[in-house]
Amino acid sequence: MEQKLFVYNTLTRKKEEFIPLDAPHVGMYVCGPTVYSDVHLGNCRTFISFDLIFRYLLHLGYKVRYVRNITDAGHLEGDADEGEDKVSKKARLSQLEPMEIVQKYTVDFHEVMKTFNALPPSIEPTATGHIIEQIELVKAILEKGYAYEVDGSVYFDVEKYNETQDYGILNGRKLEDMLNNTRALGGQNEKHGKLDFALWIKAKPEHLMKWPSPWGVGFPGWHLECSAMSNKYLGHKFDIHGGGMDLMATHHTNEIAQNVASCGNSPANYWLHTNMLTVNGQKMSKSLGNSFLPAQLFEGNHELLKKGYSPMAVRFFFMQASYRSTVDFSNEALDAAEKFYKTLAEAAKKLNTLQQNTLVAVEDEAESAIIAACEDCYNGMNDNFNSPKTLEALNNLSKWINSFANATRNSGVVSAETFELMKKTYNDFFYDVLGLKQDDNESGDTAGLLGLIVNLRNQAKANKDYATSDKIREGLKQIGFQLNDNKQGTTDWIKI
């Protein structure tokens, strides 16, 4: 099936057909987390969104090199370029080595992403591992005349850059507007222009993370690492650059400026931005203090949470909105997502044991409805990764699957090809593209014990000893297993 994928490009503010520079290869860079504290749910949403994008590109047959950095240095606290490095600050407060902080939160981040069934990126480079590349990049920008040094620090000259280039190309703003509307920040005395930003920052003696450079001992500016590392691993020009919308106006704008200034071209053809997760209508953010940790959500351990939700229910919750919309957190919305997820997950289970009946006369209506739903799975994702549309198509397929499984419809009314198409499409999208999995996979022991108990109950039931059979069913429900007697006279269980 030849698919035409359209993506919304922030650069042009339109949906455009996705055409890789060098198909079947695709280069994708996504700005990763700063590892100075626990990753919160809002961060997770962004990386889950890009996981969906990564997975769909892979599904379409592209060979994707997905680079997502770890920011472990150079990210300043507070205003302007005079604050303290976030990692250093945390290290000082916790009396730990900076790299101890980095290690702890990097490991935590990886564990959380694994829990959400996100695929690891192809390369996950760190800022501290690429200091040399960053210094080289600063040199290149200085040589081209777009930066200047002041007392051991190097700044990017935005106004000079804008003489020949469009600095506001990504955020759609004019330089004059930006100049007029930038608040006066402290520490501007070294800069020539209000919008200039640091490429290299002179380290104060007490600063913990610092490196020698041609301009003295210091550390790199935050925007620099992404330019340096995308250049190194994806080249000067690649296909997709992504990140959260909050990075667009400043971080990505500066990144483009650095790339253009150093090598003459903008790094990526398509810029994709994911929207924010909100809580009671406000952005979830570390600085606002309204963020939960994934673990709190799984356990229901937060004042805003009525109960816990499984990682797959949460992933599904995110998939129910498109990545460019804000998602507002609420118990009701999570409850709805959890139920919908379970419905689709149960259908996926049934599908794997479903055998088609002997063919009877093919019913055109069933045939075309199933084929259309399979196409709609693709149509949804092809339309800028519109996962809600794809979920709708999967939901349509699940109704057919359930009808066939319950024998309320004869599965012999569709051709063998269509039956196989349904199976393949459902499995491909549920597991591989949306990245969902069954979250009630019990160990062999539990499954064995349940099987034994279910047999005992069914014996009691066969003897019309309903008191005993209902007692067993109720007892299992109390400890979290729902028994469902199905039409074939066997009994399924699901974890609730």
Add this chain to the structure above:
RNA sequence: GGUCGGAUGGCCGAGUGGCUAGGCAGAGGUCUGCAAAACCUCCUACAGCGGUUCGAAUCCGCUUCCGACCUCCA
């Protein structure tokens, strides 16, 4: 204040000139020893006011409200 983006039924959330979103909740039904699950049916909304049009949730204008960015953030 500036720039940008939103406002869809009880809740979540697609859609972007005429045609059904979908889910959850709610109501009724089929099935079942009873449940549960599943399936079927019902519940038909687009912030407000103007305008364009044969026709607008969809385009244009204004108003109101909300959010993001402009300052570290995914």
